[in-house]
Amino acid sequence: MPSTNGTVAPTSSWGTIPSSDVSRRTFNPIREVLSRPVQPLATVKSSNDPISLSIGDPTVFGNFKAHPVVVDAIEAAVRSYSFNGYPPSVGVPAAREAIAKKYSHPDALLTANDVIMASGCSGAVEMAIGVLCSEGQNILLPRPGFCLYNTIAASRNIEARLYNLLADKSWEIDIAHMESLINKDTAAILINNPSNPCGSNYTKAHLKAILAVCERHKIPLISDEIYADMVFGAQVFTPTATLTATVPVLTVGGLAKQWLVPGWRLGWILVNDRNHAFEHVRQGLFALSTLINGPCAIAQAALPSIFENIPDSYLPDLNKQLETHARILETELSKAPGLEVITPQGAMYIMVKLNIEAFEDIADDADFCHKLKWEENVEILPGECFAYPGTVRLVITPPKDKLHLAAERIAAFCQRHHK
Ligand SMILES: Cc1ncc(COP(=O)(O)O)c(C=O)c1O
Structure with a gap:
């Protein structure tokens, strides 16, 4: 019988089975x-x-609507019968290769080994936070910010410390406030550029100021770039990792927004690490990828053809x-x-x-x-x-x-x- 709070009252000697602490802490x-x-x-x-x-x-x-090139690519992947099996947990090799090629930059070179595929950008964010932060540590997150970050942190007993974005400065980060939140337990800083919910896009100078905070305190950065390149008019998008030769950066992205296929649930992590500070983190990401044996192989298989054949316009x-x-x-x-x-x-x-x-x-x-x-x-x-x-x-x-x-x-x- 439904109770007043919408749950169903127990009717047998089983009573009610409690849900886990993690699930009770998880709130979107x-x-x-x-x-x-x-x-x-x-x-x-x-x-x-x-x-x-x-x-x-x-x-x-x-x-x-998704572009016909995108639709054709997934149709070809299905019809090939080559992607019905389990992919490697870290991703289909051709997909990792295609992403590395697309996002590699002279100032932040990437190879297929630097790419980990994830179940949506949500999965990428979860892995990035999960690999850098342990229970009891803290992570710096934007306010206002995409609520999934807080949801993931809370469910893992990681303290979310919210740094202010300044509405009257086109939502730039209050750098002094961000820096004031750092303590010995700060395991990572997360930024989101371009931003949900703000619709902002940071200048190179501002991104460099953020990286300088990471450098001073030796804290790795997670850069959520799911809206990479989606900017208006004269705005220029800059991938954060291209502006540093020292700060280790996990860049997260995915197909959902730019390619108009959020339902495909395909995301990725780019491991930007020119000084080998992320050696353990790489191993950790490989380990975390085995939790679900990687995201949908068919969607991954479509990637190379999407990137190659999409018109420049x-x-x-x-x-x-x-x-x-x-x-x-x-x-x-x-x-x-x-x-x-x-x-x-x-x-x-x-x-x-x-x-x-x-x-x-x-x-x-x-x-x-x-x-x-x-x-x-x-x-x-x-x-x-x-x-x-x-x-x-x-x-x-x-x-x-x-x-x-x-x-x-x-x-x-x-x-x-x-x-
Ligand atoms: C800033 C940001 N990061 C990550 C995600 C998650 O993307 P996905 O749908 O690929 O899981 C979203 C989705 O809205 C988002 O706005």
């Missing part, structure tokens, strides 16, 4: 916020069609479309009272600061999102999901007409609740 705020039932409010419930700008999945509306075209989408939301939302839009420079998101004082009856970001969903049927994520209250995050990938409509509804909502 985005999933939690999205599965919260919308509590009825006194105001009129919207009869609008729903528009969701909440999940960072570019495939949801069907307007961003693919990425610039994708970025142009994303930028057009971002500017629609930025322009429209900037007109709404009580909102301050921070111009995105890349990735797939836009962060908006709420001037809570300017609203009559909105308590905080969670309340804003809840009332917006009830009254306008637009779903966006509150800053609480990114440890940054007072903001909301919108995904820019829905079709342009949906973005206009969503922005119109948000503006009407703000007008209605504004003092």
